[in-house]
Amino acid sequence: MTATRQPTDDSARYDIPAHASADDPRVLLEEQIGVYEPVPPFPPRTEREAEFYTVGDGEMLINIGPHHPSTHGVMRIVMKIDGEKVVDLDPVLGYLHRGVEKICENADFHQTITHLDPLEYVSSLFCEWPAVMAYEKLLDVEVPRRAEYIRVLSGELNRISSHALAIGFHALDLGGLTPILYSFIERDEIVEMLAALTGQRMLFNYFRIGGVNGDLNHEFMSRLGDWMSRATTEINANLGLLNENEIFVRRNRGLGTIDTETALRMCWTGPNLRATGLPFDLRRAHPYSVYPELDFDIPTRAEGDSLARYLLRVDEIKQSLRIIDQCLQQMPDGPVMAKLPRLLRPRPGRAWAGIEGPRGEYGVYAVSDGTDQPFRFRIHDPSFLHLQSFNLLIPGNLMADWMAVNASLDPIMGGVDK
Amino acid sequence: MAVVGRRFSRLSLPAKLFAVGLPVLLVAGILTVAVLILALPLVVSAAEDNLPLVRFLVAVVAVLLLTVPTAFLVIYLELKLIARMNLRIGPDRVGPFGAAQSVIHGLKVLTKEDFTPSGADRLVFTWAPVVVFMATVMTLLVIPFAPGLFGTDFNIGLLYVFAIGGLTIVGLLMAGWASFNKYSLLGGLRSAAQAISYEIPLSLSVVGVVILAGTLSLNQLVLNQAGSFLDWYVWQQPLGVLIFFIAAVAEANRTPFDLTEADSEIVAGFATEYSGMRFGFFFFAEYVNVFVVSALLVTLFFGGWTAPFDWPFPIEAPLDPGSLGITLLFLLAVVPVVATLLFALPFWLGRSSTPFWQALIIGFVIFNIVAVAAVLGWAFVSFDWVVGLLWFMAKSYVFVFVLVWMRATLPRVRVDQLMGFAWKWLLPAALLNLFVTASAVVILAELQ
Numbered sequence: 001m002t003a004t005r006q007p008t009d010d011s012a013r014y015d016i017p018a019h020a021s022a023d024d025p026r027v028l029l030e031e032q033i034g035v036y037e038p039v040p041p042f043p044p045r046t047e048r049e050a051e052f053y054t055v056g057d058g059e060m061l062i063n064i065g066p067h068h069p070s071t072h073g074v075m076r077i078v079m080k081i082d083g084e085k086v087v088d089l090d091p092v093l094g095y096l097h098r099g100v101e102k103i104c105e106n107a108d109f110h111q112t113i114t115h116l117d118p119l120e121y122v123s124s125l126f127c128e129w130p131a132v133m134a135y136e137k138l139l140d141v142e143v144p145r146r147a148e149y150i151r152v153l154s155g156e157l158n159r160i161s162s163h164a165l166a167i168g169f170h171a172l173d174l175g176g177l178t179p180i181l182y183s184f185i186e187r188d189e190i191v192e193m194l195a196a197l198t199g200q201r202m203l204f205n206y207f208r209i210g211g212v213n214g215d216l217n218h219e220f221m222s223r224l225g226d227w228m229s230r231a232t233t234e235i236n237a238n239l240g241l242l243n244e245n246e247i248f249v250r251r252n253r254g255l256g257t258i259d260t261e262t263a264l265r266m267c268w269t270g271p272n273l274r275a276t277g278l279p280f281d282l283r284r285a286h287p288y289s290v291y292p293e294l295d296f297d298i299p300t301r302a303e304g305d306s307l308a309r310y311l312l313r314v315d316e317i318k319q320s321l322r323i324i325d326q327c328l329q330q331m332p333d334g335p336v337m338a339k340l341p342r343l344l345r346p347r348p349g350r351a352w353a354g355i356e357g358p359r360g361e362y363g364v365y366a367v368s369d370g371t372d373q374p375f376r377f378r379i380h381d382p383s384f385l386h387l388q389s390f391n392l393l394i395p396g397n398l399m400a401d402w403m404a405v406n407a408s409l410d411p412i413m414g415g416v417d418k
Numbered sequence: 419m420a421v422v423g424r425r426f427s428r429l430s431l432p433a434k435l436f437a438v439g440l441p442v443l444l445v446a447g448i449l450t451v452a453v454l455i456l457a458l459p460l461v462v463s464a465a466e467d468n469l470p471l472v473r474f475l476v477a478v479v480a481v482l483l484l485t486v487p488t489a490f491l492v493i494y495l496e497l498k499l500i501a502r503m504n505l506r507i508g509p510d511r512v513g514p515f516g517a518a519q520s521v522i523h524g525l526k527v528l529t530k531e532d533f534t535p536s537g538a539d540r541l542v543f544t545w546a547p548v549v550v551f552m553a554t555v556m557t558l559l560v561i562p563f564a565p566g567l568f569g570t571d572f573n574i575g576l577l578y579v580f581a582i583g584g585l586t587i588v589g590l591l592m593a594g595w596a597s598f599n600k601y602s603l604l605g606g607l608r609s610a611a612q613a614i615s616y617e618i619p620l621s622l623s624v625v626g627v628v629i630l631a632g633t634l635s636l637n638q639l640v641l642n643q644a645g646s647f648l649d650w651y652v653w654q655q656p657l658g659v660l661i662f663f664i665a666a667v668a669e670a671n672r673t674p675f676d677l678t679e680a681d682s683e684i685v686a687g688f689a690t691e692y693s694g695m696r697f698g699f700f701f702f703a704e705y706v707n708v709f710v711v712s713a714l715l716v717t718l719f720f721g722g723w724t725a726p727f728d729w730p731f732p733i734e735a736p737l738d739p740g741s742l743g744i745t746l747l748f749l750l751a752v753v754p755v756v757a758t759l760l761f762a763l764p765f766w767l768g769r770s771s772t773p774f775w776q777a778l779i780i781g782f783v784i785f786n787i788v789a790v791a792a793v794l795g796w797a798f799v800s801f802d803w804v805v806g807l808l809w810f811m812a813k814s815y816v817f818v819f820v821l822v823w824m825r826a827t828l829p830r831v832r833v834d835q836l837m838g839f840a841w842k843w844l845l846p847a848a849l850l851n852l853f854v855t856a857s858a859v860v861i862l863a864e865l866q
Binding site: 060062068069070084171172173174175176177178181182185241245247248250251398399400401403 | 500503504505506600601604608673674676680681682683684685825826827828829830831832833834835
């Protein structure tokens with residue numbers, strides 16, 4: 001089969017008949033049916049591919065994904081295993097690629113915000129935020145302070161919901177059934193709250209260039225006050241199931257350990273980087289919005305393993321609660337949108353804006369040529385960069401450890417594949 | 419009958435069932451009666467000649483039939499209890515509190531396509547669920563449910579349980595190999611490794627009990643523990659109970675040791691390629707196994723069917739219905755009518771808005787409840803197997819609850835942790851338990 005195999009993308013170029021026959025290399029013959037090997041590209045395109053798909057003695061290739069229960073979306077990992085031990089692995093991405101960057105180059109500045117929401121669908125506000133910040137830099141707009149506070153407030157709420165989900169899925173990937181549902185208590189309440197504020201449960205589409213879409217309303221505030229009074233108790237109840245659970249702790253301690261230099265070399269940011277001991281947080285390192293006026297700590301952990309990444313998210317939830325509390329106390333009155341023309345034509349130029357999201361640095365690089373559409377539009381997504389470290393973290397561990405490491409890195413495939 | 423006048427295809431489903439079922443039932447009934455009348459003497463004499471065989475056959479059929487409600491009950495408990503622990507409602511549509519949900523699940527797997535993947539070893543693939551199911555069911559044969567209520571009384575009952583229980587793994591390995599799927603293969607291999615590791619501490623943990631009791635017969639073990647709850651072996655073998663419980667959970671492939679079907683790692687393990695009733699058999703076996711594990715734990719360490727304490731007020735039920743003679747017939751005819759009327763009376767008199775027929779229905783329902791309660795109460799005090807069965811089931815389902823609770827709470831261990839725990843902790847602990855027990859027995863015997 002492999003000897004006569006041809007690239008199968010274009011039948012006209014390679015003179016392949018329109019109707020399949022037994023001679024067609026694309027047709028699986030009777031004796032080949034049921035051979036579910038991950039088929040390597042032929043001929044191998046790189047040396048790495050040739051090396052990876054050469055299976056040694058006692059090793060086998062196994063497909064994890066793209067529709068495996070614990071891939072957090074549609075990631076595919078081709079794993080070379082020796083018994084249960086992972087020898088090597090090859091992530092195959094692109095199953096959720098939608099070409100968001102290109103779509104954004106053909107949409108006007110307001111419309112791009114909508115396309116950015118489904119990137120990291122559990123933390124949509126953080127996908128909108130860098131884009132509107134980049135456009136505001138291009139347009140030289142002053143955002144009203146109330147709008148900035150609302151952005152921080154809603155953003156921190158979104159961060160809590162995202163971290164709660166990450167913690168729950170971490171437990172689910174290790175076989176715990178209950179923590180995910182306890183996490184959803186938090187997440188559902190926050191999502192309802194943000195739905196009252198933004199009108200959508202998931203893809204909020206709330207930030208606007210020069211402000212936000214709509215002021216705080218009564219339902220949001222009453223839900224928020226109600227939830228804030230019991231948030232700590234509820235979150236601690238869930239953590240009790242995990243932090244004091246010997247099985248959970250032992251499965252994560254010392255697993256997927258990475259040091260700060262390697263993490264920096266692999267472009268890690270966010271909680272995963274801070275779990276290696278480096279207190280790098282864009283909210284403090286490159287202050288934006290009203291974060292300089294708020295008092296919060298940057299939690300760090302020295303271990304750099306899966307457990308540290310999990311515990312760091314727990315700590316961040318508590319810091320976010322602090323920030324929300326301060327936002328509510330310090331929020332000024334005033335408008336929530338800057339006065340802007342309906343059709344935006346920023347001056348030609350380029351702008352980068354990066355913010356600290358729940359998974360790391362979310363960035364947007366936008367180039368304007370003076371029209372109402374971005375000339376070039378690029379998205380920086382943290383999950384993608386965390387995924388590229390799999391080959392440092394997994395090989396040598398067991399197959400089940402991949403699930404723990406993957407869950408602790410907390411990638412969202414919508415953002416990875418863009 | 420208007421039913422007869424219509425075309426058959428236009429009838430409703432109950433009417434169709436009625437029209438087809440009634441003649442069939444009639445004919446079958448008449449035939450059965452005829453055969454019975456003709457062949458009854460032969461059958462009776464044959465049965466009398468082979469009484470152990472008949473008893474065995476009856477026991478096998480009873481045990482096979484028992485698995486269905488047991489599995490349904492455990493599945494329902496698991497659905498509902500885990501839901502409540504997750505702060506969900508759980509099944510609440512079918513039956514009272516969703517109690518028939520597991521029956522619907524059973525019907526669902528019956529009606530689904532029975533799919534065999536290409537490349538699978540068809541023979542092994544087909545027989546694997548049967549092996550797993552039968553191995554689980556056959557362990558039920560020797561478990562004493564109540565005094566006199568057991569399949570057979572082996573003098574090597576405990577050995578039989580472990581031997582047959584170990585066969586489950588063969589079935590899982592067959593399923594894993596025959597499915598022609600790497601996830602299944604990994605699941606099958608995991609189950610084999612797990613079984614080999616945990617069979618040893620499991621077997622060693624009960625040797626202490628065997629030394630104390632001096633028998634392998636499960637019936638004799640229960641009888642040795644009769645008395646109060648202080649006579650249970652759990653007090654003499656606390657470490658043994660712990661080891662047995664942990665190892666048995668691993669043997670039953672339950673959380674936190676459910677690596678064979680770890681859904682977040684190897685999709686569904688050995689069951690990945692199974693569908694329809696074959697899949698159903700695997701899960702029937704799993705849930706029956708949960709009950710078997712609990713029942714064994716109760717039998718070995720918690721007194722089996724014996725009551726934990728003597729009821730301080732002994733109840734005598736000298737009533738023998740047979741001695742009443744013709745009066746019994748008279749009572750059976752009169753008591754329902756009189757009791758129904760009596761129970762209906764307050765409802766009819768008390769509320770002027772209640773019509774007499776409604777009061778009669780209420781009275782009839784109340785009479786039925788009272789009658790069933792009375793019969794059960796009479797059975798309870800008259801037959802000690804009813805009491806025994808009640809205690810046995812109550813104790814067993816406590817441990818079923820614990821297993822379900824563990825599933826809701828604990829994450830899954832890793833393969834190397836699983837193996838390390840078995841060989842580094844459980845096995846030495848079991849050996850220690852065995853050593854201490856044996857020494858104590860010898861020393862106590864020397865002292866006396």
